[in-house]
Amino acid sequence: MKLVIAGGGTGGHLFPGIAVAEEFLSRSSENEVLFIGTERGIESRAVPAAGYRLEIISAAGIRGKGSFGKLKGGIQMLYGYAQSRRVLREFQPDIVLGVGGYASLPVVMAARGLQIPNFIHEQNAIPGMSNRLLARLTDRAFITLEESIRYFPEQKVLLTGNPLRRQILGMQKSEAAEGAVDFLVPSPGSPFHIFVFGGSQGAHAINTAMVAALPFLKKQDTDLEITHQTGEKDCEEISAAYRAAGVAARVTPFISDMAAEYAKADLIVCRAGATTIAEVTACGKACLFIPFPHAVDDHQRRNAEALLKKEACLMLLEQELSGEKLAEVIVELIKDPKARLRMRQLAFSLARLDAAKIIVDEMTRECTA
């Protein structure tokens, strides 16, 4: 069978697509996958790097743009629709899955026009523009969180969770037997590892707050190990700030092997993108979320609140973020291994590890029915 995965833009949309591709390809050596995305999205680098084929189309957002921007975006989308039809006619997929992001809209619309079974996956508590427009048009909508159920027709929606890549799922297998993560508390005296990252692009506000927190963190008496993913723009500056503060850290713009970093972490400080949340819960990690306040409809805050109401994480809003506050929360957690352990267990209890499997089962069942 042949599957097209459309969309991306950011890692949060793309990586669940890669997780579905991995699952689909594992079912038969004859299966084929093609990704369709845009030139400026993360897919243009990450898809070839992961060994998949990618077709580029034109697509752009129109939300929040002036009338010229809307017109330009509309024209790009129409062009993207024509390109999608051509790519789908050539590749002849049995199934098309839109994973959100601008490019998913023209491709899923084209699939619908060509009567190819088409599906969408929504990662967030509040759906993005493409998935809202496709909600009523697609054959089936897979969702990550119960909170988004009301945006989709009842007979089309299926709660699956957010598909996780094998590098993340592999952690459960390697860390502990029988699918459970290892909840051992690090032995006294071993360094406390903080993993800071700001979603697939890095987060300037988290970067600067963490640097401002360093003098306060230095004062406490636990040995710290820090890995800090900054995004491309801030890397040099943040690296220099750690050196100036005399705090050893691995500072890097992007991390390819996220599973390795998750495995080492005693505490994760990060944005509350939907895929980040799916991953950190699957790894059963103590997490302090700092939601991106400008995400569409404040959906990152909603994503984090879904966990917060189950006491499975901590959350700091950007308007209350300062170096001192951040250090205070981190130090409290360092000192309270019981609270961390409880948070980890609650987080893990909310994880869904079988989303990719369910989605591939459903898509193949519906298109062979």
Ligand SMILES: CC(=O)N[C@H]1[C@@H](OP(=O)(O)OP(=O)(O)OC[C@H]2O[C@@H](n3ccc(=O)[nH]c3=O)[C@H](O)[C@@H]2O)O[C@H](CO)[C@@H](O)[C@@H]1O
């Ligand atoms: C600013 C913005 O609009 N962000 C959105 C975007 O976030 P973003 O792209 O940051 O997505 P997420 O936080 O959900 O996921 C990040 C993904 O990137 C991976 N990763 C991250 C850092 C790194 O160095 N290496 C790496 O591989 C993570 O393992 C994860 O798979 O998509 C998410 C899913 O729709 C939304 O919830 C976010 O609100």
